[in-house]
Amino acid sequence: MAWVTVECMALAIRATGLVKKYGDVVALDGLDLEVEQGTVMGLLGPNGAGKTTAVRVLTTLLRPDSGRAEVAGVDVLARPKELRRRIGVSGQYAAVDEHLTGFENLDMVGRLYHLGAGASRARARELLAQFDLAHAAERVVKGWSGGMRRRLDLAGALVARPPVLFLDEPTTGLDPRGRVGMWDVIEDLVRGGTTLLLTTQYLEEADRLADRIAVIDQGRVIALGTADELKSQVGGERIEVVVSTEEQLEPARREAALLCIDQPSVDERDRRVTVPVAGGTRDLVELLGRLDRAGIEVLEAGLRRPTLDDVFMSLTGHHAEAEQAGEVSDDPDDSDDSDDSEGVA
Amino acid sequence: MSAVAEAVSDAAVITRRNLRKILRVPDVLVFTTLSPIMFVLLFAYVFGGAIGTQDTGVGYREFLIAGVFTQTVVFGSTFTGYSLAEDLQKGIIDRFRSLPMSTSSVVVGRTVSDIGINVVSLFVMSVTGLIVGWRIRTSVLEAVAAYVLILLFAFAISWIMAAVALTVRTPEVVNNASFIVIFPLTFCANTFVSTSTLPGPLETFANWNPVSSVTQAARELFGNVDPDAPVPDAWPMQHPEVYTLIWVVIILVVFVPLSIRLYQRAASR
Numbered sequence A: 001m002a003w004v005t006v007e008c009m010a011l012a013i014r015a016t017g018l019v020k021k022y023g024d025v026v027a028l029d030g031l032d033l034e035v036e037q038g039t040v041m042g043l044l045g046p047n048g049a050g051k052t053t054a055v056r057v058l059t060t061l062l063r064p065d066s067g068r069a070e071v072a073g074v075d076v077l078a079r080p081k082e083l084r085r086r087i088g089v090s091g092q093y094a095a096v097d098e099h100l101t102g103f104e105n106l107d108m109v110g111r112l113y114h115l116g117a118g119a120s121r122a123r124a125r126e127l128l129a130q131f132d133l134a135h136a137a138e139r140v141v142k143g144w145s146g147g148m149r150r151r152l153d154l155a156g157a158l159v160a161r162p163p164v165l166f167l168d169e170p171t172t173g174l175d176p177r178g179r180v181g182m183w184d185v186i187e188d189l190v191r192g193g194t195t196l197l198l199t200t201q202y203l204e205e206a207d208r209l210a211d212r213i214a215v216i217d218q219g220r221v222i223a224l225g226t227a228d229e230l231k232s233q234v235g236g237e238r239i240e241v242v243v244s245t246e247e248q249l250e251p252a253r254r255e256a257a258l259l260c261i262d263q264p265s266v267d268e269r270d271r272r273v274t275v276p277v278a279g280g281t282r283d284l285v286e287l288l289g290r291l292d293r294a295g296i297e298v299l300e301a302g303l304r305r306p307t308l309d310d311v312f313m314s315l316t317g318h319h320a321e322a323e324q325a326g327e328v329s330d331d332p333d334d335s336d337d338s339d340d341s342e343g344v345a
Numbered sequence B: 001m002s003a004v005a006e007a008v009s010d011a012a013v014i015t016r017r018n019l020r021k022i023l024r025v026p027d028v029l030v031f032t033t034l035s036p037i038m039f040v041l042l043f044a045y046v047f048g049g050a051i052g053t054q055d056t057g058v059g060y061r062e063f064l065i066a067g068v069f070t071q072t073v074v075f076g077s078t079f080t081g082y083s084l085a086e087d088l089q090k091g092i093i094d095r096f097r098s099l100p101m102s103t104s105s106v107v108v109g110r111t112v113s114d115i116g117i118n119v120v121s122l123f124v125m126s127v128t129g130l131i132v133g134w135r136i137r138t139s140v141l142e143a144v145a146a147y148v149l150i151l152l153f154a155f156a157i158s159w160i161m162a163a164v165a166l167t168v169r170t171p172e173v174v175n176n177a178s179f180i181v182i183f184p185l186t187f188c189a190n191t192f193v194s195t196s197t198l199p200g201p202l203e204t205f206a207n208w209n210p211v212s213s214v215t216q217a218a219r220e221l222f223g224n225v226d227p228d229a230p231v232p233d234a235w236p237m238q239h240p241e242v243y244t245l246i247w248v249v250i251i252l253v254v255f256v257p258l259s260i261r262l263y264q265r266a267a268s269r
């Protein structure tokens, strides 16, 4: 029965009721997820939401306490080795061998996929060229930059041309230029028809790359849909006004509260008031009039559609990107946090 | 490919990867070549003068070389454990785990590549030994048999260290834990002194210690013993090759499956 459903809906990933606990910490709390073939699913959530745990379970690296999952038509728990032939994984930390050269890394991966010596070598060269790493092919990875390692790791995930690909925070730790470069690479891949599950803490990234977004928080999906659907779920548009002094923030907020459909939010550092409204430009004109009459000086004003951050705010009561301070480096020596845990049976 | 062919091929890929590091990681190169040279010279010139007066039947340097060989490869097995624990902590292990490779290959590749490291160490030590006056006084065949026996024993011990590493999973802890075992094992033996010089219970321990039997077998096969000198009156010393092989088989039968299982457990978390 389950098989038939998978075929009909052409699901590349289906997870039901995944639970994973680390002692008292519930990393996955009954996670359900469906990803259609050939689409990009963005798993969006702050640090500690359970994104990495979800990816590790779906890629056979971690056994869940309960729940089921099928990826590329293969039962993850029952036939892990079979599944590994059909997926590519690029984790949050680059899984590359720093004492090997770029070429040797990919060649080794090819051989371990049992592609054969000739095909492994050819594929390694091809990927090094595709990821703009050909110039470093014969250099030991130890001296490479974080961005280069990241690209090599992604290339490693693609060696066997897997139909389903998992990328765990592919741009975390990259500088803005590296991030845009990685986005281009990922968009190219997806154009080729690969199903992609992508995790990210960056709203902008999910918005740009994903067809559908699953917002996850504390180990479960709290909202699901396209970026537009999620935005309209929040309802209305946002007026943003920046006032000239801090003292004017509170009176501005009070004026705004009179016409908005939800509570306005205040950003003290930027002296900005954000107001969800239903009436669009009419409300903007109305609010500006009120502020003017109240003697509040407005430096900037505008109307925008809700962003994913607004979505997160209204779903969870906190910002999605609040915890960015602890941004991780992609030093390959950092082992993944789940590698070395104590007290895990 | 059949499962067995795949397992062999995967282990070969991992072996090759490990061997590449010998030349690339300075620590490994020093460990493999310089420290064995140091051991030969240290024992030949520093201890040789003090211990050399006792009755070993042949010149002390001749006596001690087989002991240094055994000691070095047994010490070397900690490297197996250390590297394996280190691999478990590095990012690359996640790549291995996500590949459809045989689950035994990481451990098999490790222990097999450490045979390669031991071959290099033995070669370097043999050349150093020849320079300081050690000689092989038997046939090529017997000498080869001696080397093979030492390598087999080292291979078996490295599987024990693999199991230790996969249990504790921290490279430094592997080092410390293994030295507690390895020091007494290699020194309460005939490696540097004849067992008859040891006090009662220690002598018995040394005579039944497989490190002694490997060393004794190698000495006999190299022709580094006085044929007229009495062999210690203990079965293992009388039949050192057989006794050593029995140990090798027992260790492998227990620790190969155990280590592979431990790896699978470590890898499925």
Ligand SMILES: Nc1ncnc2c1ncn2[C@@H]1O[C@H](COP(=O)(O)OP(=O)(O)O)[C@@H](O)[C@H]1O
Binding pocket: A022, A025, A026, A027, A045, A046, A047, A048, A049, A050, A051, A052, A053, A054, A337, A338, A339, A340, A341, A342
């Ligand atoms: N090996 C582990 N031992 C204990 N707790 C863990 C382990 N791995 C993850 N966690 C916890 O599980 C939760 C989810 O973690 P993770 O999946 O890494 O989140 P994300 O990738 O979204 O940042 C966090 O609270 C984290 O601290």
Ligand SMILES: [Mg+2]
Binding pocket: A048, A051, A052, A053, A092, A168, A169
């Ligand atoms: Mg994560």
